Amino acid sequence: MSWLLHHSVGGAQNYEHTPRADTVFTCRAILVMKLTHIRDVIAVAERGSLRAAARHLGVAQPAITRSIREVENILGVVLFERHTRGVVTTAMGETFLRRAVVVQNExxxxxxxxxxxxxxxxxxxxxxxxxxxxxxxxxxxxxxxxxxxxxxxxxxxxxxxxxxxxxxxxxxxxxxxxxxxxxxxxxxxxxxxxxDSRSVVLARKGHALAGSVSLADLVPGKWLSAADAIADDNELDSLFARNGLPAPVVEMFGGCGLTTLIAAVSSDLLALVPDQWLVLPNIYTMFETINVAEELPSSxxxxxxxxxxxxxxxxxxxxxxxxxxxxxxxxxxxxxxxxxxxxxxxxxxxxxxxx
Missing domain, CATH: 3.40.190.10 (Periplasmic binding protein-like II)
Incomplete structure (x- = not known):
């Protein structure tokens, strides 16, 4: 097995039966590394401690500790820095983890x-x-x-x-x-x-700016940056700038659709959202769209x-x-x-x- 690996590394014309040191290291790594090693490294990285990883995997903590030590010995690097509250992945650990996650997923x-x-x-x-x-x-x-x-x-x-x-x-x-x-x-x-998707301006029912017909009418309004932007994170600023208007005042950022909906229905914040949101049952009992003359972002x-x-x-x-x-x-x-x-x-x- 050592000869075959060295033969592959050294090229077709290399018939030495005594492998180089780096080949021995490679051979040893290939032979010793196990799928459970990969599983354990990923679990420790995701859970942030040996104890939490052991609990998640349903194994004893000493087994996890031993497994991590074996991987570190095989690779010749430290994968985790130990702290009182858990572990932190080292730079080498991050490098190994990227590959390990792919292997496990595949x-x-x-x-x-x-x-x-x-x-x-x-x-x-x-x-x-x-x-x-x-x-x-x-x-x-x-x-x-x-x-x-x-x-x-x-x-x-x-x-x-x-x-x-x-x-x-x-x-x-x-x-x-x-x-x-x-x-x-x-x-x-x-x-x-x-x-294709296009944007609409969404406002709560009875909003003071509901009758607006242009973006200029909406300049006094306060905005919610919706979670589902269809152009980019700065689409509101870009939209107003393209039309020669001052940047809108954004007072809240919605991290998810539910946050955006709750904030918009319970405040005077305006939101630029995809028109697909209008399929929500009974949405028009809570919201109305503001139809402006300007072209809104599409995607x-x-x-x-x-x-x-x-x-x-x-x-x-x-x-x-x-x-x-x-x-x-x-x-x-x-x-x-x-x-x-x-x-x-x-x-x-x-x-x-x-x-």
């Missing part, structure tokens, strides 16, 4: 893929959806998906592409659906357009996934189901039935439009 996905190809209906899927995608796509897609894969565990998070791109890269997230929000994903990803709602590796069969089915839900949404908007998307009995016109 092995999990490989196992799920093989089992699903063999007919099993188990496994995990992790996706990130924008708030607007939650509202317009998930309700109908979820019902259809659960009928086909009732035993798959779904992990659905709210966010934008900037937040989840690292998760897509290391396999922690299967795919993202939402606006690109000013980001241009790298060549590592496939980007597929589903439909594409897209699917973003890794280019070099396929989704598992179950994840592919979920993605297909969300594509179908996007077609339902587009048909509903086209035929004037947007508010029927949450209805158990969609209008006949929408049913016909969907075939």
């Amino acid at each position: 092995l999990r996905l490989a196992q799920d893929e093989i089992e699903q190809i063999r007919g099993a209906e188990s496994g995990h899927i992790s996706v990130v959806l924008s708030t607007a995608s939650h509202l317009t796509l998930l309700p109908r897609a979820l019902e259809r998906f659960r009928r086909r894969f009732p035993h798959i565990v779904l992990h659905v998070r709210e966010g934008l592409i900037a937040n989840c791109e690292p998760l897509l890269q290391d396999g922690s997230c299967d795919f993202y659906i939402g606006p690109l929000a000013g980001c241009q994903p790298s060549h590592q990803f496939l980007v597929e357009k589903l439909f 594409m709602t897209c699917v973003v996934r890794r280019a070099h590796l396929p989704l598992t069969p179950a994840a592919e089915y979920l993605c297909d189901t969300l594509r179908w839900a996007s077609q339902v949404y587009v048909a509903a908007v086209t035929h004037g039935h947007k508010h029927a998307l949450f209805s158990d009995k969609p209008p006949l016109g929408l049913v016909r439009a969907l075939g």
